[in-house]
Amino acid sequence: MEQLIDRVVRARESLYSGAIDSEDFVAIKDNCEKRINTLGIQLQQLITLKLTKTDHLRKLSKNIYEMACLYDKTDLISKRQIVVLMFSHSTIYKEQIKLMFDPALKILFNIDSCIHSEMTITDETFVFDDE
Structure with missing residues (x-):
């Protein structure tokens, strides 16, 4: 101008x-x-x-x-419901699990034992599909 x-x-x-x-x-x-x-x-x-x-x-x-x-x-049950709502129908791969959950949540959801699996979050709960 x-x-x-x-x-x-x-x-x-x-x-x-x-x-x-x-x-x-x-x-x-x-x-x-x-x-x-x-x-x-x-x-x-x-x-x-x-x-x-x-x-x-x-x-x-x-x-x-x-x-x-x-x-x-919120209480623990409500927190689980919030997580399910946030990640509904999405697939989280093992590389992302370590980044997304702190150690307490890994223990709570037994994620450490399933770290070699693909994790799919459904409306009900976490479902682990073996590779």
Whole structure:
């Protein structure tokens, strides 16, 4: 935008010095004004998009935080249900098990003994399929 404004200023100076005639100046000015207006509209759209995405990320972060608070405040059975809801119908491979569960959960769900298996989480419980 600054370059376009500078171009209009230089064109005006050229008009005053007689290097270009008024028709050329008007053509340059109109062209620059159209481009500035287009860039202004695009800039406004980008700002709006950024604000929308920022607001959306803020809401997602709040939802994740609330889910963590809910998980912390519930009993063991409810925690198991939350885990099942979060990972329903997905397959977790043995490389991911070590990263996803802390030692207490591994003991609780007997994951260490099944580390060589593929684990599928269903609505009911954890099901281990031997490889």
